Amino acid sequence: QVQLVQSGAEVKKPGASVKVSCKASGYSFTSYHMHWVRQAPGQGPEWMGRINPSAGSTRYAQKFQGRVTMTRDTSTSTVYMELSSLRSEDTAVYFCATENAWVAAAAYWGQGTLVTVSS
Amino acid sequence: DIVMTQTPLSLSVTPGQPASISCKSSQSLLHTDGQTYLYWYLHKPGQSPQLLIYELSKRFSGVPDRFSGSGSGTDFTLKISRVEAEDVGVYYCMQSIQLPLSFGQGTKLEIK
Numbered sequence A: 001q002v003q004l005v006q007s008g009a010e011v012k013k014p015g016a017s018v019k020v021s022c023k024a025s026g027y028s029f030t031s032y033h034m035h036w037v038r039q040a041p042g043q044g045p046e047w048m049g050r051i052n053p054s055a056g057s058t059r060y061a062q063k064f065q066g067r068v069t070m071t072r073d074t075s076t077s078t079v080y081m082e083l084s085s086l087r088s089e090d091t092a093v094y095f096c097a098t099e100n101a102w103v104a105a106a107a108y109w110g111q112g113t114l115v116t117v118s119s
Numbered sequence B: 001d002i003v004m005t006q007t008p009l010s011l012s013v014t015p016g017q018p019a020s021i022s023c024k025s026s027q028s029l030l031h032t033d034g035q036t037y038l039y040w041y042l043h044k045p046g047q048s049p050q051l052l053i054y055e056l057s058k059r060f061s062g063v064p065d066r067f068s069g070s071g072s073g074t075d076f077t078l079k080i081s082r083v084e085a086e087d088v089g090v091y092y093c094m095q096s097i098q099l100p101l102s103f104g105q106g107t108k109l110e111i112k
Helices: none
Strands: A003-006 A010-012 A018-025 A034-039 A045-051 A058-060 A068-073 A078-083 A092-098 A113-117 B004-007 B010-013 B019-025 B038-043 B050-054 B067-072 B075-080 B089-095 B107-111
Touching (some): A010 A018, A018 A092, A045 A068, A045 A092, A078 A092, B004 B089, B010 B019, B019 B038, B019 B089, B038 B067, B050 B067, B075 B089
Parallel strands (some): A010 A113, B010 B107
Antiparallel strands (some): A034 A092, A045 A058, A068 A078, A092 A113, B019 B075, B038 B050, B067 B075, B089 B107
């Protein structure tokens, strides 16, 4: 079965960077886009961007352009999301989510990674 | 960017009764390939969001048939024919016809 296992919770100071990993299993890793979605406390989900694990190509939401970098390691079926210049408003749960053969959007989700930005 | 607007923001339903959630998009979600790229998710407390409905009306694997999606163009509805206690959580609609993907504000379903 499809599994997406994310790295553990992080606490960062304002101005720092955070890198969250998402290890995929149970399907062909390079066949489907991986998306990153975050949810701040009390708010709805917010799409950050996606990566094509085969080509490594990315599309980012304009809001995060210049601050987010998504990468992948095909040898370990892992994608990474790095967010820099963190501020308190970046405190959120970050999810990775993959497509599948029938769903061209977020079909399967990781368990989420809480990133807390606090001085 | 496409704006998704859900109503109501909260819903309290007696078990066994139906429930309905509306979602409107600022642009048509009907693609030239004939598909409507509208999705419904349920986010239960302490869990990851789970996909219920994709491409307007297709139930995802394992989703009970009491969940159904309908609508067209810019107006969509998620219906639960008979609400059960396990259906509590926040429901979101989402569009994928255009990047960035965008979500509604969410509808919180509670059990009376």
